[in-house]
Amino acid sequence: MEIVKKIINGDRRAAAKLITLAENDFDKAEDILKELYSYTGNALVIGITGPPGAGKSTITDKLTKSLRKQGKTVGIIAIDPTSPFTGGALLGDRIRMQDLSTDPGVFIRSMGTRGHLGGLSQVTQAAVKILDALGKEVIFIETVGVGQAEVDIVKVADTVVLITMPGMGDDIQIIKAGIMEIGDIFVVNKADKEGCERLITEIEMMLDLNQNGQWRPPVLKTIATSDFGIQELEREIKHHLEYLKESGELEQRRRESAKKEIFDIIQEKWKEILADSVSNEFLNEIVTKVVKRDEDPYTAVKKISDILMYSYTQGGKK
């Protein structure tokens, strides 16, 4: 396939177009992704997450510059929320990465969440593969870690860096909300701000309570804007990768990630079949019956499932 050839030969525009296709019309992208798949699996994937304003983009920028000095190529997927009201998004992560935009060894793509989170993690996984096939050796996925759904997206990473900062008042609350468990490395950025030591102590205490597995996440201090702590962060990322390889957890994680991807795609496919084969009128009728207690939701689901199965065996409308 022409486009696959272009991407593996490093054609940025072809890669960018395929990411757009995956975002806009996944079914069409699928045929290309199928062929691309054998060229992927080489990149190291790092998830960067944390509350808004913690410094994720700045830290990604600094880490990228350092990797570039070592001759490594980098891909960055920066995800920002789409407004649920207008469907629009303001994607501003590039503001902190201006110097990277003309570096031929770096490819940055901004993505909106577009309101379909199952779909988003499917698209993110596709984007990772595309940048991987494009030849990027390290790929960052940067996303605001505020909810379980966003957390799901960075879960596909080999290493997850969780960034927070002092003085947000509720930062511990954010960390509590299911994110704590996925951090492999914790970073307290803007460490010159008041409350840094207290925050570190709180995180350390929580990590002590959270003993699951052999890896005890380190808690680091950074001041990203002045490069303080960046080298150490890089060292810890390398350290974590070594641990993943030695302990066999890398293989385990990649298995989990592949499994998650398969299930994400199944879910999206069935949602589509549902939308294609069950009319809104029929759905509304059933909802009315359920509300009136003429029918229970379980029987309703059975009826709908029967239609889905029939539609599927008929070759479906896709």
Place this chain on the structure above:
Amino acid sequence: MKAKKIRVLVAKPGLDGHDRGAKVVARALRDAGMEVIYTGLRQTPRQIVETAIQEDVNVIGLSILSGAHTHLFPEIMRLLKENKAEDIIVIAGGVIPEEDIPELKKVGIAEIFTPGTDTRDIINFIKEKVK
């Protein structure tokens, strides 16, 4: 899963540090349901074109107040062509004298929106052009 979105790069080429207008437009486009990539101040033509390619935008919106448009805009158009990305629609706004407009349109700027433009006109123009 089908959800086409118009993607727009809002960029400020050149050295002036006033991004109020660019931000107002970026916000208006976002509220019109578009995905707006905002890159901040003082972008070189090369940075703008490279970003537009990686982000695969449909439209580049340039905001300029420094007076360097007759120099910077043609350079952006040249780089787009060089990268075979001349299908990207380029529009511009800011302080651009009436007499410069024909020359800028000749190099391929699709439309120029001068001060006082209603953001709805920009939105309509983009929606009309991107189909």
